C-alpha cells in the first residue's frame with residue numbers, strides 16, 4: 761500500500777485539490793484509499809463531509825506526527841493507497857510524513873513563493889537522504905496550469921526542472937472552474953452537472969490521467985512484506 765504525500769510549505773499551491781482528485785479517482789476505480797488530513801484547517805475533511813465521495817475513501821483527521829507514525833507502523837493491508845495531505849507549513853509532521861512516503865508530490869503553480877515552498881520540501885528530502893540514506897522518490901506536480909498553455913511550453917518547463925534533477929509529473933493539474941466548484945459546493949466532479957459546469961469533461965479527464973500516472977509510478981501492492989522504514993530520529997531532528 762503505497763504512501764503518497766502531497767507537500768509544499770506554501771499555502772494555496774494546490775495540495776488539497778490534488779489530494780481530492782487523486783483520492784476520488786482511485787476510489788472510483790474500486791481501490792481502497794485512506795487519506796490523512798494533517799492540516800489543522802481541515803480543508804480535505806470539510807470537503808469530504810459534504811461531498812461523500814463514492815467508493816471507499818477512509819478519512820483520518822486530527823493527525824499528529826506521533827499518530828501518523830503509529831498508523832504507518834501498523835498499516836491496514838486492506839488499504840490500496842495512503843494519501844497524506846499536508847498543511848502549508850513546515851513542522852514535525854512534514855518531516856515525519858515525508859520520511860514514511862513512497863512518493864512525494866510537490867504541487868507548484870509556477871509562482872515564485874510556490875517554488876520556494878517546493879524548495880523547502882526538496883531540502884528536507886535531501887536531509888533525509890543524507891541522514892538515513894533513504895532516497896524518497898518525488899516529483900513536482902505542475903498545478904493550476906492555464907488551459908491555454910501549450911504542450912510545447914509545458915515541455916520547456918519540464919525540461920528546465922529536469923536539468924536541475926527534479927522529476928515532473930507528465931500530467932499537470934489544469935486550472936478548471938470544476939476544481940474550484942468541488943470546494944465551493946462540497947461535491948465531487950462526478951456529481952456535477954455538465955450543463956452547469958464548463959469543461960467538466962476535460963476536468964474529469966485530467967483527474968483520471970493524473971490518477972493513472974500515480975498508479976504507473978506506484979502500482980498497487982497486494983501484500984507488502986517490507987517493514988515500514990522507521991525514520992524516528994530524522995523526524996525529531998527536523
Ligand SMILES: Nc1ncnc2c1ncn2[C@@H]1O[C@H](COP(=O)(O)OP(=O)(O)OP(=O)(O)O)[C@@H](O)[C@H]1O
Pocket residue numbers: 768770771772773774775776777778799803846847848849903904905933934935936937939940941943
Ligand atoms: N487546478 C485548479 N483549478 C481551479 N482552482 C484551483 C486549482 N487548484 C487549486 N485551486 C483553488 O486554489 C485554492 C487553493 O488550493 P488548495 O486548497 O488545493 O491549495 P493547498 O496547497 O492545499 O493550500 P493550503 O496549504 O492552504 O492547504 C482553492 O480555493 C482551490 O479551489
Ligand SMILES: [Mg+2]
Pocket residue numbers: 775776777799803845846847848
Ligand atoms: Mg490544503
